[in-house]
Amino acid sequence: MKKIQYFMQEGCRSCLYGEWLLRKNQGWQDVVELVNCIDPKTKEWSQYAKDNMIDKTPTLLAFDEDGKEVARLEGGEHFTSGFWKATLKKHGK
Numbered sequence: 001m002k003k004i005q006y007f008m009q010e011g012c013r014s015c016l017y018g019e020w021l022l023r024k025n026q027g028w029q030d031v032v033e034l035v036n037c038i039d040p041k042t043k044e045w046s047q048y049a050k051d052n053m054i055d056k057t058p059t060l061l062a063f064d065e066d067g068k069e070v071a072r073l074e075g076g077e078h079f080t081s082g083f084w085k086a087t088l089k090k091h092g093k
């Protein structure tokens with residue numbers, strides 16, 4: 001796995017809770033990148049979010065070394081403490 005991105009938006013309670021649980025893990029930033037779906041200039045869905053077909057938050061995308069999407073997980077119910085611990089253990093350094 002080359003890159004894992006957590007797509008979220010301001011004001012999304014599920015996004016914020018998932019982010020809070022993620023940040024409780026040491027070294028999370030070496031594995032997961034936080035991506036804001038809203039363009040700060042236009043206040044609209046960002047082009048990057050559109051390009052990745054993000055239509056709800058939170059969404060987690062994983063990409064291989066060639067930048068091809070290899071996994072997608074949508075919905076806040078997935079992003080538990082156990083999920084983040086397992087993900088970081090599997091993909092961390």
